[in-house]
Amino acid sequence: MKIRSDSFEHGQPIASEFALGAPGGFGGNRNPHLAWDGAPEGTRSFALLCIDTDAPTDGALVANASVPIPVEHPRGDFVHWAVAGIPADVDEIAAGSCSNGVSKRGKPAGSDAGGKRGRNDYTGWFAGDADMGGDYHGYDGPYPPPHDLRTHRYFFRVFALDVAALALPAAFTAADVFRAIHGHVLAEASTYGTYSLNG
Helix, strand or coil: CEEECCCCCCCCECCHHHCCEECCEECCCECCCEEEECCCCCCCEEEEEEEEEEEECCHHHHHCCCCCECCCCCEEEEEEEEEEEEECCCCEECCCCCCECCCCCCECCCEECCEEECECCHHHHCCCCCCCCCCCECCCCCCCCCCECCCEEEEEEEEEECCCCCCCCCCCCHHHHHHHHCCCEEEEEEEEEEECCCC
């Protein structure tokens, strides 16, 4: 199985059109185009995740814009998109069809590409923020700290599953998806783009 995007080349920069953060403020926050093929026989649904694997792990360092975050600083995952139950006959998502602009306080639970939107990690990141706090479902794009010296990688992973629906809570996360797909993955494909706000 393979996945590709017309919005960015594999391993190359993602445009600010598809990012939550851009130099000087917000980006376009549109979801990128994605398409996949080669799903094996027996595929009954797909799950889709977008994860930044280069997120800084020290919140105090992120909050202190006067100190650059070193490239070697320990990193963790930050989830930007989680969708489960995408129908087996869907093999493409148009750019901007699931997110098209910044939704302060987050998008509600709903449907992306025929599947269910999960919560992304901006839910926790913006918790307590008077302007931005809320439940963030669906896609919200890159917004790495401008003082981070590392270029972040954003992995888009699609899983072909042998079940039509996963056993998930109503407000599920990527972690819930990983637990639920265990033993049901027939194939996986991934691609990634990069993004940085550090000049």
